[in-house]
Amino acid sequence: MATIARYTPVFRGEFPADIKSRWAAIYTFLNQWCMPLDAPLVEGDQVNCKQLQTARKRCGGRLSQSVCHWLALVGQASASGTVHVRDCPAFEPIEDHLNDPATKDATVILISGESDMFWAVPNSRLSEEDPPVDVFQTFEPSIPALLGRDTCLSEFALKYFCLYNDYAVRNREWFSANGTEEDIQAARKWFDHALVFDSDDGWCGHLEILESRDVAAIALSKRLQVSLFRDPDELELPPFLRSEMESHLEVRRRYGS
Numbered sequence: 382m383a384t385i386a387r388y389t390p391v392f393r394g395e396f397p398a399d400i401k402s403r404w405a406a407i408y409t410f411l412n413q414w415c416m417p418l419d420a421p422l423v424e425g426d427q428v429n430c431k432q433l434q435t436a437r438k439r440c441g442g443r444l445s446q447s448v449c450h451w452l453a454l455v456g457q458a459s460a461s462g463t464v465h466v467r468d469c470p471a472f473e474p475i476e477d478h479l480n481d482p483a484t485k486d487a488t489v490i491l492i493s494g495e496s497d498m499f500w501a502v503p504n505s506r507l508s509e510e511d512p513p514v515d516v517f518q519t520f521e522p523s524i525p526a527l528l529g530r531d532t533c534l535s536e537f538a539l540k541y542f543c544l545y546n547d548y549a550v551r552n553r554e555w556f557s558a559n560g561t562e563e564d565i566q567a568a569r570k571w572f573d574h575a576l577v578f579d580s581d582d583g584w585c586g587h588l589e590i591l592e593s594r595d596v597a598a599i600a601l602s603k604r605l606q607v608s609l610f611r612d613p614d615e616l617e618l619p620p621f622l623r624s625e626m627e628s629h630l631e632v633r634r635r636y637g638s
Contacts, residue, residue: 390592430456528583556629
């Protein structure tokens with residue numbers, strides 16, 4: 382059984398303004414959320430990242446700090462197998478994947494498992510500290526290839542890891558909560574902090590990281606994925622979350638038996 386740990390809010394409703402603090406916060410969050418206590422991710426560890434070496438050679442040493450952090454982090458995640466990376470990290474010209482004259486001069490940093498979505502950084506911005514990430518698709522020829530844009534790579538990375546690692550691994554209990562907009566807003570106000578991302582990116586959309594001491598949740602639209610780090614009876618959960626937790630646990634008990 383995984384060791385139970387307490388959860389201490391990391392973001393407290395704010396994404397740090399400077400790039401160094403942003404990535405430090407991402408590592409801190411992932412180490413609480415995904416990693417065993419005795420094997421944390423190490424910020425700056427580039428041992429398992431061949432793509433980072435390739436990227437540096439291609440860019441002549443003028444490579445974005447965020448691109449370096451992203452490639453190093455997904456390299457560690459792939460090696461550990463603990464942080465779930467659903468898709469395929471890359472560092473390749475967008476022209477290798479999209480046969481579209483309007484889609485060029487960008488470098489793909491992630492390819493969907495189905496090979497029909499591509500996250501890419503414009504080549505002209507590869508040296509920026511925290512460049513934007515454009516999202517392209519090939520699954521529907523009748524719509525434009527460009528789906529949208531994430532404001533910066535660090536935001537994209539955090540949203541991506543939250544989306545595919547939606548429960549903490551060392552929680553005491555976990556459950557999903559689905560409700561009306563009013564239910565979700567009431568539950569959201571119960572938490573001490575809410576970090577909100579609302580980029581028009583075409584793939585994730587509105588996402589929130591809700592934090593309190595020993596309770597955290599990933600919010601997507603009208604659904605909350607809640608992780609508890611204490612016995613639920615020790616927490617004064619609001620009625621909506623308490624009801625959703627009990628329903629979720631009953632379903633698990635039923636299927637478990």
